[in-house]
Amino acid sequence: KVPYRIFLETVEQAPIAISITDKKANILYVNEEFVKVTGYQPADILGQNESVLSDKITPRHVYHDLWHTISRKQIWQGRLINRHKQGARYLSDLTIAPMLDEQGIISHYIGMHRDITATY
Numbered sequence: 001k002v003p004y005r006i007f008l009e010t011v012e013q014a015p016i017a018i019s020i021t022d023k024k025a026n027i028l029y030v031n032e033e034f035v036k037v038t039g040y041q042p043a044d045i046l047g048q049n050e051s052v053l054s055d056k057i058t059p060r061h062v063y064h065d066l067w068h069t070i071s072r073k074q075i076w077q078g079r080l081i082n083r084h085k086q087g088a089r090y091l092s093d094l095t096i097a098p099m100l101d102e103q104g105i106i107s108h109y110i111g112m113h114r115d116i117t118a119t120y
């Protein structure tokens with residue numbers, strides 16, 4: 001059996017930027033890769049909304065589709081433009097999955113993203 005701390009370390013050290021949010025996308029947790037990709041330390045970003053990452057040039061319909069999908073307990077996968085803490089834009093390949101409680105109600109969201117700017 002895998003010890004619990006190994007589960008924690010797996011998330012912490014996973015080579016993809018992971019964040020856990022509440023139902024309104026307020027950030028509760030970020031892993032090490034998230035810090036590398038975004039430039040934000042946990043102390044900078046915990047409690048803030050994921051929208052701080054938005055470059056604001058991503059078309060509104062992308063966010064609308066994102067929320068429409070995840071609030072129906074489905075997984076959303078797509079690309080949007082994010083902004084690094086230092087200001088540089090990057091293309092993010094993002095997957096958001098709802099986390100359900102024992103009653104099957106959304107309790108949190110998990111976000112996983114990569115900077116894929118270099119592939120374009």
Ligand code: FAD
Nearest residue numbers: 021023024025050051053054063064067082096109110111
């Ligand atoms: P918002 O005020 O957030 O609104 C945009 C539209 O989204 C609204 O018109 C509405 O249709 C819808 N909406 C917003 N909040 C809710 C809600 N609680 N319930 C239902 N519908 C809602 N955005 C990024 O730009 N980059 C990211 O990397 C990113 N990662 C995310 C990761 C997770 C886990 C989650 C849950 C969201 C993520 N978002 C990300 C989306 C982010 O929370 C914002 O919705 C988005 O950045 C637009 O922000 P805004 O302030 O411009 O607009």
